[in-house]
Amino acid sequence: MRDLSTLPKVELHLHLEGTLEPETVLELARRNKVELPYADLEDLRGRYEFTDLQSFLDLIYANLTVLQTEEDFSDLVTAYVARAAAGGVRHVEAFFDPQPHVARGIPLQRVLDGLASGIASAERDHGTTVELIACFHRDRSEEEALAMLAALEEAGAPIIGIGLDSAEVGNPPAKFQRVYARAGELGLHRVAHAGEEGGAASVTEALDLLHIERVDHGIQAIDDPALMDRLARAGTPLTMCPLSNVRLRCVDTLADHPLPAFLEAGVLVTVNSDDPAYFGGYADTNYEALRATFGFSDEVMARLARNSVTASFLPEGRKTELLSEIDAWIAT
Ligand code: ADE
Ligand code: ZN
DSSP: OOOGGGSOEEEOSBBGGGGOOHHHHHHHHHHHTOOOSOSSHHHHHTTOOOSSHHHHHHHHHHHGGGOOSHHHHHHHHHHHHHHHHHTTEEEEEEEEOHHHHHHTTOOHHHHHHHHHHHHHHHHHHHOOEEEEEEEEETTSOHHHHHHHHHHHHHTTOOEEEEEEESOOTTOOGGGGHHHHHHHHHTTOEEEEEESSSSOHHHHHHHHHHHOOSEEEEOGGGGGOHHHHHHHHHHTOOEEEOHHHHHHTTSSSSGGGOSHHHHHHTTOOEEEOOBSHHHHTOOHHHHHHHHHHHHOOOHHHHHHHHHHHHHTSOOOHHHHHHHHHHHHHHHHO
């Protein structure tokens, strides 16, 4: 069995705010004099038990208030990329959520400058490239998302696309049609969380109404054979996050995860980490957990890594380079 931390891979479902490790939360709270309701590290760690998506969102939104300065946003990126690169991640299309930062008074430009400076130094130090996707919170209004998209455009934000995250149930894709239409006019890539907690219909709606190019999670599509067929035929990528799905109780155990069924059905499945500081592992750990649970061969692991390259928004030349790095990994 080959070492999966050396398998070259692309991370396509990663929330930068979800990479804040508990130690860093407390360190930044001290540095920035932010009051948090935790007695100590042990108390904070004890809260990483989730019953569903919302119970996790409550914690991650409370913790991201420690991000205050440009340096904090820069450090967030460099710490994450150092860890990801050690696990074989060669390129990341990372989510960040501008709305909660701006809503608590952090200027958008500060967030963007911090992320950009972190990306530049991370690329220099590790050779791992990072592109940004701005995610809108689906439990906030479409008007607010439209205003944020305009602000991002005005700021010349270095983003390659938009996404949709936060509470899925009760906030269907249809609510954001105008935002996605505008993003299309701006030439941005479009992805959205769908079918995490929201059922197969949420995936179909996101494809039909938001014209998304990739589905984030999408595991509930397993309940709709016609949708499975559609995803396979169209080659629509799914960015799955197995350890996240277990921790948020979207599946009972990893052995119940539908990823193997999607592979079997010919769907372009990828493996990602979502919010690694909260769900027990970065990309390589998710790959390892799948191998340990399903007994996947090195060939299957390489196939999953190739899928991550194919599903990315990288230019063809870089895709070809990364695919040959994967060929070299399997050949040794
Ligand atoms: N924000 C961060 N991680 C998320 C997830 N898995 N689903 C929805 N919103 C999120
Ligand atoms: Zn996510």
